Amino acid sequence: MDLSFERIFHPRRVAVAGVSTDGFGFGRGILLSLLEMGFEGELFPVNPRGGEIKGLKIYPAIEDIPGEIDFAVIAVAAEAVPETLAACRRKGAAGAEILSSGFRETGTEKGAALEEAVRVEAARGIRVIGPNCFGIYCPKSGLTMLPGPDLSRETGPVAFVSQSGGHAIDLAFLGKAVGIRFSKMISFGNGVDLRETELLKYLTTDPETGVIAMYLEGVTDGDAFFRALDEATRKKPVVIYKGGLSEAGQRAVASHTASMGGQALIWESILRQAGAVQTASMDELAGACLALSLLPRRPYRGVTVVGGGGALGVAACDTAEAYGLQLPPLTGEIFEAVQAVLPKPGSSAANPIDIANPYVPPQTLEKALTAAGQDERVDIQIMVPLLYHFKALAAMLGLPSIKEATPYEAMAEAGARAAAATGKPVCAVLPNPRRTLADLDVEVILREARDSFLKRGIPVFSSLAEAFSAVRHAARAARRLEGHPD
Amino acid sequence: MRDDVVSRALAQGRSILDEHEAKGLLSIFGIPVTRERLVTKKKDLAAAVREVGLPCALKACSPAIAHKTELDLVRLNIASLAAAARAYAEIRQAMGDAPGGVLVQEMVSGRRELAAGMTRDEQFGPCVMFGLGGIFTEILKDVSFRKAPLTRQDALAMMDEIRGHRILEGVRGMEPVDRERLAAILMTVGAIATRDARIKEIDINPLIVRRGTPVAADALIVLDDGGRATKRP
Known part of the structure; x- marks a missing residue:
């Protein structure tokens, strides 16, 4: 375990360079965010003008901070960054994140020269994240990225490494909503020092990280990255969304093979060869991370879909097949057992299991899931309670609101009990076609329901396709970890 | 300077090995040719x-x-x-x-035409290609890649990865393709690329399946001449 990484992600003494007492500059923003997050260590704001902010003394220079520092957040103007970084190194900092922009991304000679100066300084003995990045988010220590004063402090298994700061902060917020918990998140921007390969190697050995997710645009050393990835995926699932895969720029080449080698195809093949799970969007990456956080590592193939009527049936079969999953039709004793618990008529105990009633009683769901889970071809079950229909039920029964009519807590419990009884995990899909302003109460109930399921370790998705995609990715990662190819 | 077909071509200021030269080189490494x-x-x-x-x-x-x-x-x-x-x-x-x-x-008789090849990717270096051959290579672009060097498992996996992978099975009374022989060809293409950095691209197309065994019916090799050659086809 590299001690300098420990001091970067869990620093005790942190300098924040470039903090002004008012306005909305990055330095002030990140300092206030760190305070809001309840960062565990000591903070030392720095600005040549001095003064005070939120009861903290502002030091005129890094040199004026008493004692050593572990880490620094640098948000000064680009011209002042190399010098500030040097001061941090002399103060004993193991690393620094540089939020400032104005480097290579400007496409100017001046920007490139400044970036080179940062690289040279980093090589003298301080690890650098950035520049032009959103920095590190680490729920355990309370380090946060910008603008994230209210990210989750709950720690979890997923690490995310991103070239893009926007994707990082978005996933941090999305994760908070959908139940993905992070060990650490690193937005590395221009990546003069630490970037994909080194961070991947570190996270492979990091005991706080169980799942590695990455957003990449390009890599600096393809060979080194390939080797690190090939190694990492044998130990932990690695989920990658590669951005910028357009078919542009076909080189003028003489052979057919070279003209076939569009960037997208090569990347896809290489990531597969190295055992990574590849997604085509950030949403898909989030779904895979959620499934990999909550589901046991198994090579899932057989799925049941248990829902409350509607056109679930045919669509479920078609969709599952597209994701390489199967819906084995239930037969014999298991079919009989499922049929015995279903209300008649109109229900179907084959698979998908159609309960033919939008207001499915939780006990019925539990019994159906418990019976179907006995089939040895079934590896995982997906329940689709149509909670949005309960709004109409509330009106029919004269209840004051949808809340009194919707037994989501009992449904989550039913799923959890069935999973425990059968040893087969259960996922939930909570769709919502009611999306008008008048239906905000439905949205509220669905958010509450999501939390109920998550609390019991049941991943929740918004559509069957999303659930199938996530389960497929989880299965792929499991096969890789077991040493099987696809 | 090695006295081989690549050195000779480069010495002549050429960046292309013709079909006969290319197949000669491939057959030295054990790839079956016509x-x-x-x-x-x-x-x-x-x-x-x-x-x-x-x-x-x-x-x-x-x-x-x-x-x-x-x-x-x-x-x-x-x-x-x-x-x-x-x-x-x-x-x-x-x-x-x-x-x-x-x-x-x-004349190689066989109704199935495959393709194998190699290109050097700017980021990942030599990558081996496999796919449907003949005119379908360009029309369907049904190909897969692996970074060289290839393991046997890589070679087998890339066969299953193309959409038309069922063509390798014993369809319509045709013999199933000998996957081990095919894997050996793909691994060899990768090995040639990692051995000789002067070889920039390899095209084996069509790789005709004759009674279950793939045979290179046409081939082209592009050399890296450091941009010296003026003669481009």
């Missing part, structure tokens, strides 16, 4: 045809011509010596001043 004779003088044609046997194919063979089919420089299913002489004359005339000769080649 039986063939290069004819540069008309008087040697009859002997070549006798050696290769009938029916045979005649093709223009020149480092200056990369895509001979498009230029109508290929004659297939030649059944007699007289037909071979006519084809030879036609091809020769169409080639004009291009250097090289005419390749007399056995």
Whole structure:
């Protein structure tokens, strides 16, 4: 375990360079965010003008901070960054994140020269994240990225490494909503020092990280990255969304093979060869991370879909097949057992299991899931309670609101009990076609329901396709970890 | 300087190995290729045809011509010596001043055409390609890649990855393709690339399946001449 990484992600003494007492500059923003997050260590704001902010003394220079520092957040103007970084190194900092922009991304000679100066300084003995990045988010220590004063402090298994700061902060917020918990998140921007390969190697050995997710645009050393990835995926699932895969720029080449080698195809093949799970969007990456956080590592193939009527049936079969999953039709004793618990008529105990009633009683769901889970071809079950229909039920029964009519807590419990009884995990899909302003109460109930399921370790998705995609990715990662190819 | 076909071509200022040279190189590494004779003088044609046997194919063979089919420089299913002489004359005339000769080649009978190859990716280095061959390579783009060097498992996985992978099975009374032989070919293509950095691109297309066994029926090798050669096809 590299001690300098420990001091970067869990620093005790942190300098924040470039903090002004008012306005909305990055330095002030990140300092206030760190305070809001309840960062565990000591903070030392720095600005040549001095003064005070939120009861903290502002030091005129890094040199004026008493004692050593572990880490620094640098948000000064680009011209002042190399010098500030040097001061941090002399103060004993193991690393620094540089939020400032104005480097290579400007496409100017001046920007490139400044970036080179940062690289040279980093090589003298301080690890650098950035520049032009959103920095590190680490729920355990309370380090946060910008603008994230209210990210989750709950720690979890997923690490995310991103070239893009926007994707990082978005996933941090999305994760908070959908139940993905992070060990650490690193937005590395221009990546003069630490970037994909080194961070991947570190996270492979990091005991706080169980799942590695990455957003990449390009890599600096393809060979080194390939080797690190090939190694990492044998130990932990690695989920990658590669951005910028357009078919542009076909080189003028003489052979057919070279003209076939569009960037997208090569990347896809290489990531597969190295055992990574590849997604085509950030949403898909989030779904895979959620499934990999909550589901046991198994090579899932057989799925049941248990829902409350509607056109679930045919669509479920078609969709599952597209994701390489199967819906084995239930037969014999298991079919009989499922049929015995279903209300008649109109229900179907084959698979998908159609309960033919939008207001499915939780006990019925539990019994159906418990019976179907006995089939040895079934590896995982997906329940689709149509909670949005309960709004109409509330009106029919004269209840004051949808809340009194919707037994989501009992449904989550039913799923959890069935999973425990059968040893087969259960996922939930909570769709919502009611999306008008008048239906905000439905949205509220669905958010509450999501939390109920998550609390019991049941991943929740918004559509069957999303659930199938996530389960497929989880299965792929499991096969890789077991040493099987696809 | 090594005395091999690559060194000689580079010494001549060429960045292309013609079909005959390319297949010669591939066969040294154990990749099965068609039986063939290069004819540069008309008087040697009859002997070549006798050696290769009938029916045979005649093709223009020149480092200056990369895509001979498009230029109508290929004659297939030649059944007699007289037909071979006519084809030879036609091809020769169409080639004009291009250097090289005419390749007399056995006809490989097989209804399935595959393709194998190698390209050097800017980020990942040499990558081996596998896919459907013949005209389908460009139309369907049904191909997969693996970074070289390839393990046997990589080679087998890339066969399953193409959409048309069922063509490798025993469909319509055809024998299933010998996957181990095919894997060996793909691994060898990768090994050639990692051994010799001067080889920039390899094209084996079509790789015809004859009674379950793949045979290279055409090949092209592009060399990295450091941008010196002016002659590009």
